[in-house]
Structures are given as C-alpha cells and as structure tokens.
Amino acid sequence: xxxxxxxxxxxxxxxxxxxxxxxxxxxxxxxxxxxxxxxxxxxxxxxxxxxxxxxxxxxxxxxxxxxxxxxxxxxxxxxxxxxxxxxxxxxxxxxxxxxxxxxxxxxxxxxxxxxxxxxxxxxxxxxxxxxxxxxxxxxxxxxxxxxxxxxxxxxxxxxxxxxxxxxxxxx
Numbered sequence: 485x486x487x488x489x490x491x492x493x494x495x496x497x498x499x500x501x502x503x504x505x506x507x508x509x510x511x512x513x514x515x516x517x518x519x520x521x522x523x524x525x526x527x528x529x530x531x532x533x534x535x536x537x538x539x540x541x542x543x544x545x546x547x548x549x550x551x552x553x554x555x556x557x558x559x560x561x562x563x564x565x566x567x568x569x570x571x572x573x574x575x576x577x578x579x580x581x582x583x584x585x586x587x588x589x590x591x592x593x594x595x596x597x598x599x600x601x602x603x604x605x606x607x608x609x610x611x612x613x614x615x616x617x618x619x620x621x622x623x624x625x626x627x628x629x630x631x632x633x634x635x636x637x638x639x640x641x642x643x644x645x646x647x648x649x650x651x652x653x654x655x
Contacts, residue, residue, distance in 0.1 A: 485541065492545040493552070495532035499525050500553025501560055512567050513639060565614035568641055572609050573624055574598075574632040579606035585627050586610060591620060592644065611638065 502525040509518035532546060575582055583593040586608065594609045612620055617635065624631050 489541050489545040492532050492542055493549040495528045496546055496549025497553040497556055499528035499532060500550055501557035502528070504554065504557025504561055505564070508561055508566065511637075511639070565617070567614050568611060568638040569614055569617055570609060570611055570636045570638050571617070571620055571624075572607065572634045572636075574600070575606050575608065575628045576602070576604075576630070577606065577628045579608070582606060582627055583608060586620075586623060589619070589623055591616075591623075611641070611644065 502521050506518050506521040506525060509515075509521065532549070573582075579595045579597060583595045586593045591610050591612060596607045596609075598605045598607050610620060621633070624633055
C-alpha cells in the first residue's frame with residue numbers, strides 16, 4: 485500500500501512540475517519543447533489518476549503530490565532561468581557614469597533622460613538573460629541603492645546587444 489501512495493505522490497510531483505515548465509515554454513513560444521513535455525506529463529497524470537482514487541490514502545498522496553509538484557516546479561523554473569528580461573532602472577545618478585559602470589560589467593545599456601516628481605532622472609534599459617539578473621541587481625544596488633528597478637520578461641528578441649561579446653543576429 486505504501487508503494488502505491490509513493491507512486492501517486494511522485495507521479496503527481498513530476499507531472500505538476502512538468503506542467504509548470506510546459507506552461508512557461510508555451511508563454512515563451514517554444515512550441516516543440518512544450519509539446520514534448522506535455523506528452524510525458526499526460527502519461528504521468530493518467531497513471532496517477534487511474535491509481536484507485538476511492539482510497540483516502542491515495543487521494544491524500546495525490547493532493548500532496550500536486551502541492552509539492554507546484555512548489556518544485558517553481559523552484560526548477562527559477563534554477564533553469566530560461567529566457568530574457570528587460571530591466572528598467574530609474575536613477576538620480578549621472579546617466580553616463582552609471583551606463584559605463586554597467587557596460588564595464590558586460591551589460592548593454594540604452595539610456596534616456598527624463599523628469600520625475602523631484603527633477604531630472606536617468607532611465608537605463610538593460611536586456612539580459614535571466615541567469616544574469618542576480619548579477620545585474622547587485623551591480624545596480626552597489627552603484628545606487630536608491631534606484632527604482634522594474635524587470636519584465638521578454639518573449640522575442642531581434643537585433644542589438646545583450647552582452648558586449650554577444651550580438652543578436654538580425655533575421
């Protein structure tokens with residue numbers, strides 16, 4: 485009986501974790517990868533669902549597996565850090581100095597000047613892969629702890645520089 489509970493729990497953990505990653509692949513436009521993951525995800529789902537869910541132990545294993553799978557899926561997605569982001573940094577610091585600081589650390593920067601409630605500001609835009617986001621946040625915080633930063637996911641990229649050594653080829 486314990487092996488049935490364990491099987492249902494593990495199958496649901498895997499299935500729901502895969503569903504999380506598949507959903508992210510769909511949002512990012514990775515159709516083939518999403519379909520591939522979905523194929524195996526549904527096999528695990530069917531196996532877990534068809535495991536005699538009229539037994540309360542099986543139902544609890546199913547529920548705990550579902551909850552744990554959600555948690556693990558989010559952790560897995562964070563570790564994979566798939567995709568690119570756009571960071572917009574609003575600062576009162578001098579634009580050229582801040583831009584050069586980020587460029588020295590291999591980030592491409594586009595900057596504009598603006599005006600906020602308290603006067604002139606600089607708006608720095610940085611496109612980066614998600615794996616480098618922690619480094620970027622640390623650099624921004626080191627240079628200007630008062631900077632206001634927003635980060636958005638990017639679905640498609642075309643042209644420009646992500647890092648000094650990496651040019652995105654135009655199609």
